[in-house]
Amino acid sequence: MQCIISKGFHRIPSHRTWARRSLATLANPLPIARDPYWQNIKIWRNVKEEDFLSYRWQIANTVQGAPNLFKFLENVLPETIPHRGNVQGHERIQSREDFIVDVMEGIKLAPMSTRLTPHILSQIDWTKNPLLDPLRRQFIPMKSSILPDHPSLSLDSLHETEDSAVPGLVHRYPHKALFLATSVCPIYCRFCTRSYSVGGETDSVKKSRFLPTRKRWEKVFEYIDNTPTLHDIVISGGDAYYLEPEHIWEIGKRLLSIPHILRIRYASKGLAVCPSRVLDDTDSWIYALNKVTELGRNEGKTVAWHTHFNHPNEITWITRLAARKLFQRGVTVRNQSTLLRGVNDDVPTMKRLIYDLADNNIQPYYVYQGDMVRGVEDLRTPLKTIIELEEQIRGTIAGFLMPQFVVDLPGGGGKRLACSYESYDRKTGVSKFIAPGVKDGNRIFEYHDPLWSLSG
Numbered sequence: 001m002q003c004i005i006s007k008g009f010h011r012i013p014s015h016r017t018w019a020r021r022s023l024a025t026l027a028n029p030l031p032i033a034r035d036p037y038w039q040n041i042k043i044w045r046n047v048k049e050e051d052f053l054s055y056r057w058q059i060a061n062t063v064q065g066a067p068n069l070f071k072f073l074e075n076v077l078p079e080t081i082p083h084r085g086n087v088q089g090h091e092r093i094q095s096r097e098d099f100i101v102d103v104m105e106g107i108k109l110a111p112m113s114t115r116l117t118p119h120i121l122s123q124i125d126w127t128k129n130p131l132l133d134p135l136r137r138q139f140i141p142m143k144s145s146i147l148p149d150h151p152s153l154s155l156d157s158l159h160e161t162e163d164s165a166v167p168g169l170v171h172r173y174p175h176k177a178l179f180l181a182t183s184v185c186p187i188y189c190r191f192c193t194r195s196y197s198v199g200g201e202t203d204s205v206k207k208s209r210f211l212p213t214r215k216r217w218e219k220v221f222e223y224i225d226n227t228p229t230l231h232d233i234v235i236s237g238g239d240a241y242y243l244e245p246e247h248i249w250e251i252g253k254r255l256l257s258i259p260h261i262l263r264i265r266y267a268s269k270g271l272a273v274c275p276s277r278v279l280d281d282t283d284s285w286i287y288a289l290n291k292v293t294e295l296g297r298n299e300g301k302t303v304a305w306h307t308h309f310n311h312p313n314e315i316t317w318i319t320r321l322a323a324r325k326l327f328q329r330g331v332t333v334r335n336q337s338t339l340l341r342g343v344n345d346d347v348p349t350m351k352r353l354i355y356d357l358a359d360n361n362i363q364p365y366y367v368y369q370g371d372m373v374r375g376v377e378d379l380r381t382p383l384k385t386i387i388e389l390e391e392q393i394r395g396t397i398a399g400f401l402m403p404q405f406v407v408d409l410p411g412g413g414g415k416r417l418a419c420s421y422e423s424y425d426r427k428t429g430v431s432k433f434i435a436p437g438v439k440d441g442n443r444i445f446e447y448h449d450p451l452w453s454l455s456g
């Protein structure tokens with residue numbers, strides 16, 4: 001085969017031409033259509049675009065706590081609840097009141113407290129499909145769907161507390177540590193791995209909170225300083241969106257100043273649940289992230305944003321503009337999804353999510369098997385689902401855009417490819433893994449499929 005470059009098909013442009021061209025491309029990107037999707041919600045019918053885009057407006061209109069959700073639901077739900085298919089437990093939910101009572105009872109049993117951003121609330125199909133909507137399922141519990149916990153699951157299923165070197169620093173992998181800088185998030189997900197710590201107290205869980213205090217952080221920095229084998233730090237929580245901009249800068253600067261720290265990542269679901277903040281030029285969080293990214297680049301170190309989209313409906317034109325802005329500013333964004341029953345556990349939805357992320361320059365990095373945590377058995381899938389999804393999707397997208405389909409092993413074995421089990425008994429639903437790079441190679445880690453998925 002002849003090299004097309006040597007044949008002169010592609011002349012390398014001069015550096016000056018290249019710089020001019022790339023600036024022109026950035027200045028005139030493909031147009032993105034803007035629709036005021038929040039105006040589908042009666043109470044936000046008159047909210048103008050500039051208000052919806054403001055982070056202050058988003059915070060002021062975030063729905064937090066059961067009484068506020070009650071009021072919101074009274075406003076958005078139709079009098080008669082539409083049904084799609086025959087879902088067990090849903091037959092007794094016929095009216096708006098039935099739905100609200102079911103949610104309020106679900107909240108009493110849930111390990112996570114309630115907080116939802118206007119962006120997510122606007123993307124739920126309240127009129128035609130409130131019972132099965134994939135976003136509603138992720139964030140709002142309903143008593144009628146809750147299933148008994150599997151006998152082998154636990155609140156801190158990944159044993160993060162056990163693997164913590166100092167409070168709020170999980171050091172499990174040889175070269176990487178997880179810094180839990182806060183316990184607060186812009187939204188609370190029902191299936192949160194860290195329900196032992198994140199969010200307000202609930203009727204069923206007393207939380208071990210990680211407060212964003214300098215005194216606590218100093219102990220974390222001291223440990224990282226004194227552990228030269230560490231090269232990677234994930235700054236998480238909770239969610240880095242709820243750290244003050246000066247905290248983003250301070251933490252980033254401090255970590256990048258440690259010679260052996262070569263890569264840092266801020267973990268935030270913010271881009272998925274409140275993307276307008278990225279576009280809000282009056283907000284300094286994104287400015288702080290940009291400054292840390294620049295600082296890292298100047299020092300030859302990587303700074304990235306790890307975010308968390310689970311369903312394509314979470315992506316709107318605001319998300320696309322925000323992702324484009326981050327891309328143009330040189331911020332690397334990667335996505336970590338959680339596989340959830342009735343949300344993204346079918347091939348077309350998972351494919352659509354992966355493609356959509358890729359098209360917006362968000363690297364589809366991980367798809368996690370749902371963790372064995374309390375109160376979300378209705379959302380967990382058996383291991384075979386993630387294996388089948390991986391089989392079907394691999395080969396349909398470029399290899400570098402193919403996420404890793406993984407299980408974060410209960411007991412602290414770390415992430416392993418879901419298909420890399422030592423054994424998987426599909427009758428009992430028990431899969432066994434080893435994690436020689438993380439823990440003693442003879443130790444077996446078990447993942448248990450949810451009981452609803454076992455036959456007989």
Ligand code: SF4
Nearest residue numbers: 185188189192238269
């Ligand atoms: S945003 Fe992340 S940390 Fe916060 S509740 Fe959701 S899964 Fe948990």
